[in-house]
Amino acid sequence: MKNNSRNEAVDVMVSMHQPEEATLKKYVIGFVGSLVLTFSAYLLTQYGAMNKPVMVIILAVLALSQFVLQLVYFLHVGKEFSPRLKLLVTIFMVMIVFILVAGSIWIMNNLNGRMMTHSNMVKYMNSQDGL
Amino acid sequence: MSEAAGELKITNELIAKYDKDTKTVFGFWVYLMTDCVLFASLFAVFAVLRHNTYGGPTAQNLFSLPYVMLETMALLTSSFTAGLALLSAQRKRLKHTLFWFGVTFTLGLTFLVLELAEFSRFVAQGDSWRRSGFLSSYFTLVGTHGLHITIGLIWMIVMMVFILKRGLNDTTLKRIRMLSLFWHFLDVVWIFIFTIVYLFGVLGV
Numbered sequence: 001m002k003n004n005s006r007n008e009a010v011d012v013m014v015s016m017h018q019p020e021e022a023t024l025k026k027y028v029i030g031f032v033g034s035l036v037l038t039f040s041a042y043l044l045t046q047y048g049a050m051n052k053p054v055m056v057i058i059l060a061v062l063a064l065s066q067f068v069l070q071l072v073y074f075l076h077v078g079k080e081f082s083p084r085l086k087l088l089v090t091i092f093m094v095m096i097v098f099i100l101v102a103g104s105i106w107i108m109n110n111l112n113g114r115m116m117t118h119s120n121m122v123k124y125m126n127s128q129d130g131l
Numbered sequence: 132m133s134e135a136a137g138e139l140k141i142t143n144e145l146i147a148k149y150d151k152d153t154k155t156v157f158g159f160w161v162y163l164m165t166d167c168v169l170f171a172s173l174f175a176v177f178a179v180l181r182h183n184t185y186g187g188p189t190a191q192n193l194f195s196l197p198y199v200m201l202e203t204m205a206l207l208t209s210s211f212t213a214g215l216a217l218l219s220a221q222r223k224r225l226k227h228t229l230f231w232f233g234v235t236f237t238l239g240l241t242f243l244v245l246e247l248a249e250f251s252r253f254v255a256q257g258d259s260w261r262r263s264g265f266l267s268s269y270f271t272l273v274g275t276h277g278l279h280i281t282i283g284l285i286w287m288i289v290m291m292v293f294i295l296k297r298g299l300n301d302t303t304l305k306r307i308r309m310l311s312l313f314w315h316f317l318d319v320v321w322i323f324i325f326t327i328v329y330l331f332g333v334l335g336v
Contacts, residue, residue: 022218031211038207038325042200045330056336063326067319074214074315086160093164097171104175 022076030073037066152305159309163316166279170320173272174327181332183264190265190332193258199329202245203321206280209238210318217311223299228307229291235314236287239280246277269328276324279317286310 041062048055071077071090078087116124181190212235219227250270253259260270290310294303 022214022221024215024218027211027214027218030214031207034207038200038203041326041330042196045333046196052334052336055334056331059326059330059334063322066322070210070315070319070322074210075312075319086157089161089164093167097167100168100171101175101178105178108179 026073026076030069033069033073034066037062037069148301152301155305156308156312159312163312166316167320170272170275170323173268173275174323177268177272177328180264180268185263185265187263187266188258189335190269190328191335193253194329194332196329196333198245198249199325202242202249203325205238205242205245206318206321209235209242210315212238213311213314217307220294220299220304220307225294225299228294228299232287232291232294236284236291239284239287239314243277243280243284246273246280250274273324273328276317276320279320283310283314283317286313 041059044050044055044058050058072079077090078084080086212231216228216231216235219231250273253266258266260267287310290303290306293306297303
């Protein structure tokens with residue numbers, strides 16, 4: 001009797017914290033979905049004949065879909081009860097990563113545009129010669 | 132009266148223990164998110180340096196997509212089997228857990244061997260990290276991921292020995308949850324390496 005009620009209490013606790021966090025169905029959905037997305041990206045790159053900007057957008061969408069799919073079905077993000085700290089930390093990470101990567105690319109492309117090409121540099125150096 | 136009070140105490144202790152374990156796993160999740168920042172920096176460096184080949188090979192000359200696809204399949208399947216290992220552990224099936232961790236380890240090792248073979252082929256051709264800015268950033272980014280995989284594989288061996296010695300109690304289950312999180316996380320990072328480094332590289336973006 002004593003043991004029974006104790007086990008029940010623990011079961012309730014577990015189900016409260018992890019609303020069926022990991023199930024076989026979820027892993028199968030995540031795995032099959034990832035396989036489909038990966039193969040689509042691979043086959044499009046190998047055999048697709050579209051122009052580059054369209055391909056980049058399609059591949060980026062496929063990668064981001066797989067990212068979200070794996071976060072939800074493999075890593076169980078957003079499946080907990082509130083306060084949803086795990087979800088919050090994850091969204092914060094996505095924001096930081098976006099700022100870091102997009103910001104770096106933006107700044108460095110801008111710098112490349114402002115920098116001289118090699119031939120212009122030689123011309124400039126020669127014009128300064130003898131000063 | 133006293134029996135009820137004692138029971139309440141035990142229940143509270145169990146709840147406190149469960150809360151502590153959940154917090155530990157959450158703390159590990161926060162570590163993984165900070166690890167993302169490390170990878171994001173390396174991705175940014177790669178994105179900036181990807182065209183700086185300095186007369187060396189470009190991504191289009193260097194990468195073979197079918198080979199990379201093989202690596203990707205090994206890692207993706209191992210991520211799935213790591214999930215199955217956690218599932219078996221939660222259902223207290225010791226042999227199933229060990230079996231699925233064994234499968235995950237084998238697939239992870241396959242991935243690592245394929246990656247190292249690719250690296251050594253590049254180095255043997257004279258296309259090592261010293262060749263160009265593109266190759267330096269490539270080796271740093273993909274190599275850091277490979278280092279994480281190596282650590283994950285070592286952790287997995289330790290985990291299997293631990294399960295064999297102590298069985299599937301609360302402590303081992305907590306650690307298995309963290310290990311499976313780590314392994315899924317590495318597959319998530321690989322989605323972006325696969326797309327940005329290899330697919331975009333072969334397209335010549």
